[in-house]
Amino acid sequence: MRLLTYVRSLAAKLFHASQIAEEVDEELQSHIQHRADDLEHAGMDRAEAERRARIEFGGQGRFQEECHEALGGNFVESLIHDVRFSLRVLRKSPGFTMVAVATLALAIGANAVVFAVLNALALRPLNVPRAESLYAIERGSDKAVNHSYPDYLDLRDRNRSFEALAAYNVTAVGLDTGNNPSSAWILEVTGNYFDALGIQPYLGRFFHGADEHGPNSAPYIVLTHAFWHSHFQDDGGVVGRTVQLNKHPFTILGVAPPEFRGTLLFVFPDFWVPLVNQEQVEGTNDLNTRGKRGLLMVLGHLKAGVSPKQAIADLNAIGTDLEKAYPKDDGQMTFSLARPGLAGDWLGGPLTGFLTGLMLLAGLILLAACANLGSLFSARAADRSREMALRLALGSSRRRILRSLFTEAVLISLLGGAIGLWGSVILLRGLSVWHPLPTAPITLPVNPDTNVYLVALLLALASGFLFGAVPVRQVLRTNAYEVVKSGLSARVGRRTTVRDLLLVAQIAICAVLVTASMVAVRGLARSLHSNFGFEPQNAMLVETDLSMAGYSGDAVPPMQKRMIDALATIPGVQSVGVVDRLPLYYGANGSNVFTDTTTDLRPSNVAAHVMTYKISPEYLQAAGTALLAGRGFSWHDDMKSPPVAVVNREFARRIYGSTTNAVGKYFKTREGTGTQVVGVIEDGKYASLAEDPQPALFLPILQSPSSGMALVVRSNRDPQQLAGAVKRTVQELDAGLPFTLRTWNQELESALFPSRMATLSLGVLGAMGAVLALTGIFGMAAYSVSKRLRELGIRIALGAQRKDVLNAALGRALKLLAYGSVAGLFLGILASRVLAYIVYQATPRDPLVLAGAVLTMALLGLLATWIPAQRALNLDPLVLLREE
Amino acid sequence: MTDQAQLLPGTLDLLILKAVSLGPLHGYGVLLRIGQISGRALLIEQGALYPALFRLVRQGLLKASWGTSENNRRAKFYELTATGRKRLREETEGWNRLAAAIGSALAAEPEEV
Numbered sequence: 003m004r005l006l007t008y009v010r011s012l013a014a015k016l017f018h019a020s021q022i023a024e025e026v027d028e029e030l031q032s033h034i035q036h037r038a039d040d041l042e043h044a045g046m047d048r049a050e051a052e053r054r055a056r057i058e059f060g061g062q063g064r065f066q067e068e069c070h071e072a073l074g075g076n077f078v079e080s081l082i083h084d085v086r087f088s089l090r091v092l093r094k095s096p097g098f099t100m101v102a103v104a105t106l107a108l109a110i111g112a113n114a115v116v117f118a119v120l121n122a123l124a125l126r127p128l129n130v131p132r133a134e135s136l137y138a139i140e141r142g143s144d145k146a147v148n149h150s151y152p153d154y155l156d157l158r159d160r161n162r163s164f165e166a167l168a169a170y171n172v173t174a175v176g177l178d179t180g181n182n183p184s185s186a187w188i189l190e191v192t193g194n195y196f197d198a199l200g201i202q203p204y205l206g207r208f209f210h211g212a213d214e215h216g217p218n219s220a221p222y223i224v225l226t227h228a229f230w231h232s233h234f235q236d237d238g239g240v241v242g243r244t245v246q247l248n249k250h251p252f253t254i255l256g257v258a259p260p261e262f263r264g265t266l267l268f269v270f271p272d273f274w275v276p277l278v279n280q281e282q283v284e285g286t287n288d289l290n291t292r293g294k295r296g297l298l299m300v301l302g303h304l305k306a307g308v309s310p311k312q313a314i315a316d317l318n319a320i321g322t323d324l325e326k327a328y329p330k331d332d333g334q335m336t337f338s339l340a341r342p343g344l345a346g347d348w349l350g351g352p353l354t355g356f357l358t359g360l361m362l363l364a365g366l367i368l369l370a371a372c373a374n375l376g377s378l379f380s381a382r383a384a385d386r387s388r389e390m391a392l393r394l395a396l397g398s399s400r401r402r403i404l405r406s407l408f409t410e411a412v413l414i415s416l417l418g419g420a421i422g423l424w425g426s427v428i429l430l431r432g433l434s435v436w437h438p439l440p441t442a443p444i445t446l447p448v449n450p451d452t453n454v455y456l457v458a459l460l461l462a463l464a465s466g467f468l469f470g471a472v473p474v475r476q477v478l479r480t481n482a483y484e485v486v487k488s489g490l491s492a493r494v495g496r497r498t499t500v501r502d503l504l505l506v507a508q509i510a511i512c513a514v515l516v517t518a519s520m521v522a523v524r525g526l527a528r529s530l531h532s533n534f535g536f537e538p539q540n541a542m543l544v545e546t547d548l549s550m551a552g553y554s555g556d557a558v559p560p561m562q563k564r565m566i567d568a569l570a571t572i573p574g575v576q577s578v579g580v581v582d583r584l585p586l587y588y589g590a591n592g593s594n595v596f597t598d599t600t601t602d603l604r605p606s607n608v609a610a611h612v613m614t615y616k617i618s619p620e621y622l623q624a625a626g627t628a629l630l631a632g633r634g635f636s637w638h639d640d641m642k643s644p645p646v647a648v649v650n651r652e653f654a655r656r657i658y659g660s661t662t663n664a665v666g667k668y669f670k671t672r673e674g675t676g677t678q679v680v681g682v683i684e685d686g687k688y689a690s691l692a693e694d695p696q697p698a699l700f701l702p703i704l705q706s707p708s709s710g711m712a713l714v715v716r717s718n719r720d721p722q723q724l725a726g727a728v729k730r731t732v733q734e735l736d737a738g739l740p741f742t743l744r745t746w747n748q749e750l751e752s753a754l755f756p757s758r759m760a761t762l763s764l765g766v767l768g769a770m771g772a773v774l775a776l777t778g779i780f781g782m783a784a785y786s787v788s789k790r791l792r793e794l795g796i797r798i799a800l801g802a803q804r805k806d807v808l809n810a811a812l813g814r815a816l817k818l819l820a821y822g823s824v825a826g827l828f829l830g831i832l833a834s835r836v837l838a839y840i841v842y843q844a845t846p847r848d849p850l851v852l853a854g855a856v857l858t859m860a861l862l863g864l865l866a867t868w869i870p871a872q873r874a875l876n877l878d879p880l881v882l883l884r885e886e
Numbered sequence: 887m888t889d890q891a892q893l894l895p896g897t898l899d900l901l902i903l904k905a906v907s908l909g910p911l912h913g914y915g916v917l918l919r920i921g922q923i924s925g926r927a928l929l930i931e932q933g934a935l936y937p938a939l940f941r942l943v944r945q946g947l948l949k950a951s952w953g954t955s956e957n958n959r960r961a962k963f964y965e966l967t968a969t970g971r972k973r974l975r976e977e978t979e980g981w982n983r984l985a986a987a988i989g990s991a992l993a994a995e996p997e998e999v
Contacts, residue, residue: 025962029913030936032961036914037932039957060933068937073944 026069034059063396080402084409091410098382099414102375105777106418106465107425108770109371114426114450114458116364116763119433120357122448123268128343129261131200137310138301138342139167139317142334147299151277152292153324153332154192154300160320163313164302166198171298172269175283176550176740178246179233185550185740186229186272187443189264190283193220193276196258198302199265205230206241206256209276217289220276221252227260229272247275249552249738250282263447265301267343270445285549285709293331293672301342310339333605356760363518363767366511370771372465373508374778376472377501379411381785383473390480403477411470412463419462423455430454438759439752472500502814505782506822509859512775513826517855518833519761519768524851526761529754535650535686536585537626538746542721542728543584544569544713546741558709561736563637565713566618568735572727574719579621582708585688586753591615595699596670597657603674610656612649613688613698616708622648622683622700624714632665632681640704648681653697677701691753714746721745772862779866783815787870791877799879811874812867823859830855898930898938900981903966903974906948912961913939939964947973 034055041051056062071080092099127133139157140147149157149169158167170191177186194211201208204227213220223245225234234240244251252275264271277298281287288294304313314337321335344353383390390403427450434449544565548558562580569578583591594608619635621627630651639646647669649657654664661682668676685695703711717724722745729743751758787794794811802810831852905911905919917935920928942948947970955961966974 026936026940028960029962030933032912032955032959033914033917033932033936035959036912036955036957036961039959058932060931062933065933065936068934069940072937072940 022073023066023070026066030059030062030065061396064398067402080405081409084406085413087406088410088413092413095382098378101777102378102414103418103421105371105374105774106415106462107421108773109368109422110415110419110458110461110465111422111426111429112367112767112770113361113364113461114423114454115429116357116360117457118426118430118450118454119446119448120354120361121451121453122446123344124354124357125453126451127341128265128267129263130265132303135304135306136199136301136342137304137313137339138299140338140340142336145338145340146295147297147340148295149298149300150292150295150331151289151298153295153335154298156324157300157317157320158192160323161313161316163305163308163316165305166194167300167302168192168195168198169277169298169300170195170265171277171296172266172271173284174547175275176248176547177272178249178738180245183246183550183738183740185546185742187269188283189266189269189271189274190277190280191274193278195274196224200303201258201262203256204259205238206254208256208258214276214278216278217287218250218279218282220278221247221250221282222255222276223247223252224255224274225257226263226271226273227257228263228270230257233272248282248285248547248550250279252279265299265342267447268444270443270447272443285547285554292328299342314338329604331605360763360767363515363764366514367767367770367774368461368465370508370511370515370774370778372469373504373511374774374781375411375414375465376469377504377508377778378781379407379469380473380476380501380504381781383407383476387476387480390477391484394480395483400478404474407473407477408467408470412466415462415466415469419458422462423458426450426454426458438755442752444755472504475500501782502818505778505815505818506825508778509775509819509822510826510829512771512778512862513823513855513859514830514833515768515771516775516858517827517830517851519764519771520851520854520858521830521848522761522764522768524848524854526754526757529691529757532691533684533686534586534750535627535684535688536746538750540717540719540721541624541626541746542715542717542724543744543746543749544715544728544732544741545584545744546711546713546732546739548709548711548739551736551739553709558707559704562618562703562711565732565735566620568731569713569715569728572715572717572724572731574717574724576716576718577620577624578716579624579714580618580703580711581621581625581714582616582703582710582712584712584749585613585615585686586691586750587712593699594672595657596672598668598670598676600670603670603672609669610653610697612653613696615698615700616703616706617648617700618703621714624716626716627686628684630682630684631661632679634681635702637704639702645675645677645705646680646702647677648683648700649679650683650698650700651685652695653699654679654682656697687753691757772858775859775862776866779815779819779863780869782818783812783867783870784873786815787811787874794874795877795879798877804875807874807877808871812871815867815870816863819859819863823856823863826859827852827855897981898934899942900974900977901928901930902935902938902942903947903970903977906964907966907971907974910963910965912953912955912963914961915955916964942970946970 034052037055037058038048038051041054042048046054059065128136130136138147139149141149151169154167154169158169161167168191170189173188173190174185175188176183178184192211193209193214196203196208197210203224208224209220209222213222225240230236230240240254241256243254245254246252258274264274275283278289280289288296304310317337318335321332321337324332325335393403394400430448430450433446436446438444438446548554548561553561566578566580569575591614592611593614594605595610595612596603596607597609600607600609617635619637619639622629622634629648632648634648635646649664651661654661657669658664658667658679664679664682667679669679670676683700686698687693688696688698715724715728725743732739732741732743790811794807797807797810901920901924902916905916905923908919908923911919913935916939917930917932920930939948939950943950943964947967948964949967950962950964952960953963
């Protein structure tokens, strides 16, 4: 009933607003007329009676407004009124509005972008049905994501907690659809993969667990929708077609729905192939080697009602059995569950950490922007105190004035938020279709969703209220009578004001950002000049896998030798070497080694876990790796001669104590083969640029063949000029072999990609911080000069020196700048410790960084105070005093 | 004027209901009626009457219609609705209870304690 009345009254008010206003006015006039009638009867003349009646009645405007409020439905109406009024006010000061909107657009845009990335990579689950119960399984205390196939089978068949366990592996394969063989990125998956995830085919059918009957029994392919679109032009007749994978026929079964892009968020595969066909796809077969763990990742849905804790206990029980049954292969078999999609905590941990840190910094940017706008608003409110006083004197309530101030603030923040979001959506769309690395299927699926829009809206509203709240105290304190009476007293308080604190806080935040970004940039610069253990200058790489062209077993080494010899004859080429897998290329192959005296070769007795590379004799020379002691390999170190190895300095130090000690000594491999160390080389970087010195082992490729390979072609000429000759030479040897040709520097892009991205994002945030500091200081300095023009004029007239004038005008601003910068530098150094985890060699105690940050802040201060200082110095006291 | 009492908050609505309950009135009439029945002991700001009247109309306690006053001027007349009558009864009882309680509390003598 009441609600109904309210709605009716609201509707009536909204639709007949002007009519109601007239009625209210008529009623109040009628009252005054009646009163005047009475006064006239008492003997006053009519004009005097009406005047008295009006005075007795009180402020008509105020009562009219109160009547409106009493009628209800006022919120909407006065909101519209406020918005209209605020728009008018803002339009009158376009400079202020533009600066405020732009500041917020930048800050909110930055937050939206960082949040969208965080959301897409860390918060949003994989795009599969019932993603909340999907978990990846990690092994051991270091949370390894890789499992061996036999271990996976045991976990799959013996657990009672998962609906089904599927496994997958990323690899490259040579694809021949009838013309132009090319290399493609695929996920090798277990037969139950699609069923375990609950994915339905878009076209044709998927393979199932029942299709697997031992090695190479399921030559099937399921295409991703994108690959089907780009390589088969959406041809529905593709189902049933046969294509060649590494020269083996595979049948295309179907196409996956467009929204399913595999189970690794940042890897966009071209198609799926059953893991049982690994031998055809990769050339080797790890299906029966329990101790060999490739990159097989395991995931599955928990059964309804099973908690993650119960599932872990279940898995650990199986793990204990496995440790007992296979002591040689299965070391620490304890398990934990992780979010799928980012290779568990291996990548997910640091990535989430970095993004959270970035989000924090972006939040600081927004805070700095709010502080900036807060002081702008507060200064504006001070300048408008005459207007406020007038409004108060005319009967407006303080609440109403505050509301209109808040409306202004929120309008600005919404406008800024909308522009910022618009910009960030464009950026994110671009990022989503970006393939940062030409030879890897890496994408950043960061398309914004509703969460992002919602967060942007909330941030805009919150910041609007935050900086809108700054001048509240000022308005509440305004004494209308005083202001109207004495005009704007240019009170130059020596007290610390809210504005001062805001400025110090803002500068401190900006200094943090500037310091952090400098630490990051410096770290990147150093990592570009650190010693990789090889020389990327003047080296071309031919990357391929001979199994893609059908080479396997004994056919591999002769082909490699032919390629080396052919490439070495190109004019300008100094040396050519082969390595099975390049250092710093998406992780590294590791293996366990034992001391020569160890007899029980179980994982717990391992002497070291070492990076392992298989190289041809010329590799060390071609890569530019320095030999410290002993000899390299020769073409006589083959299957017929005793096993030998070259180790790096760290390996020698750990196992044998020193470089010189190592040559001639023996160690044992996992298989128990005694291997003699014949040479020691310098340390290098293997898995990541940020790693500590790692032990590394180099084996002759003739003693442990590998079909996956990279040819390093070193020349004394510009690599680009060689490219054509290298390409022709390889194609002449085998036209059906897909390969990629790049310089080693280009290849390193991928290793540097994470720190590049980190540096870029931190750099952008740092630049934004600098801009905010600039506008903040400028605003403060310009305002304080403009407020004190008269005082400064008098000082100049009385003979003050330039120095004194500057000191009077800007001393305070500069002092605040200094306080803020010192606080910010200190905080920045603390924050940089966090950065050191992500950015290689990012040390905050770098004198160059400290000096750089101090210099930057000083320059910003100088730049920002330049114009106000000029204005103060060029004052003409005569003009000024005459005007006042 | 100075011996007039300030209204307690919330009592204006009650006085308006009472005044209108004695017969339909326009705004100025309400003011005169309150002055008359209170023996001119209460100070009412003239303009403040109208927001209160609008509020009571919105709450459905009064209804309003335009008519012609005894001065032959157009004026808006207010009369009590059934809900308004009920509310007046309740509020009057409430007020009387409060007044009696406060009165007896203030009249307490030392020997009665």
